[in-house]
Amino acid sequence: MRNREYIITQLNDKNLIDDDGASYESMVCNSIACPYFTGDERAFCLYEDVKENDYDTCFKCKENWLNSEVSE
Structure with a gap:
């Protein structure tokens, strides 16, 4: 999986990784500028x-x- 695909998949599925949403939250905060x-x-x-x-x-x-x- 390429980074682009990972970002898209993560943003479309908050539960992609079973860590109670921490990966999703981290993706939003760290990968999206204000x-x-x-x-x-x-x-x-x-x-x-x-x-x-x-x-x-x-x-x-x-x-x-x-x-x-x-x-x-």
């Missing part, structure tokens, strides 16, 4: 209740972006 520009209101790290740009916030934000419709 999809938003500074000041974009869709970025979770801009919410007032988020004090810093932490791993969990980035994961939730990137997963939300992955599940969103493509903006044109």
Whole structure:
């Protein structure tokens, strides 16, 4: 399996590897750069209740972006 195939498969199947989703979460956080520009209101790290740009916030934000419709 090539890296491209692994990434696609992992993103399409959260349970590809039986590690309780850790590989999926890691793939999302480490392989996808922040999809938003500074000041974009869709970025979770801009919410007032988020004090810093932490791993969990980035994961939730990137997963939300992955599940969103493509903006044109």
